[in-house]
Amino acid sequence: MSSAQDDPTIGRLVADASRDMSALVQSEIALAKSELKSSAISGGLAAGLFAVAGFILLLMVILLSITAAYFLTMTGMHPAWAFLIVTGAYFLLAVVLVAVGIYSIKKIKAPTKTIASAKAIPAALRGRRP
Incomplete structure (x- = not known):
C-alpha cells in the first residue's frame, strides 16, 4: 500500500498539467512552423513557375502576331x-x-x-x- 507521501499533491498535479500543456503548445507551434515553411516553399515555387509560364505565353502572343502579319503578306499585301x-x-x-x-x-x-x-x-x- 502507498503512503501519503507517495500521493501527488494538488499543487504538483497542477504544475505537471501546466508543464505538459506548455510542452504540447510548443510542439504544436513547431509542427505548424514546419508545415508552413513547406507550404511557403511550394507556394514560392508555384509562383515562379506561373511567372515563367506567363512570360512564355507573352512570347507566344508576339510570335503569333508576327505569324498573322506574315500570313497577310502571303495575299500580296505590303x-x-x-x-x-x-x-x-x-x-x-x-x-x-x-x-x-x-x-x-x-x-x-x-x-x-x-x-x-x-x-x-x-x-x-x-x-x-x-
Whole structure:
C-alpha cells in the first residue's frame, strides 16, 4: 500500500498539467512552423513557375502576331499594312476590354446597409437607439 507521501499533491498535479500543456503548445507551434515553411516553399515555387509560364505565353502572343502579319503578306499585301492591321486588331481588343472594365466598375455600389449599421454601433454601445 502507498503512503501519503507517495500521493501527488494538488499543487504538483497542477504544475505537471501546466508543464505538459506548455510542452504540447510548443510542439504544436513547431509542427505548424514546419508545415508552413513547406507550404511557403511550394507556394514560392508555384509562383515562379506561373511567372515563367506567363512570360512564355507573352512570347507566344508576339510570335503569333508576327505569324498573322506574315500570313497577310502571303495575299500580296505590303508587310507594313499587314503589321498595321494586326496592331489595329490588338488596339480594338484593348478598347473593348477597357469598355467592359469601365462598365464593370460602374456597377460597383457602396455597401449602404453595412455603413448604416456601422454608424449605429456607437449609439447602441451608449444605450441609445439610432
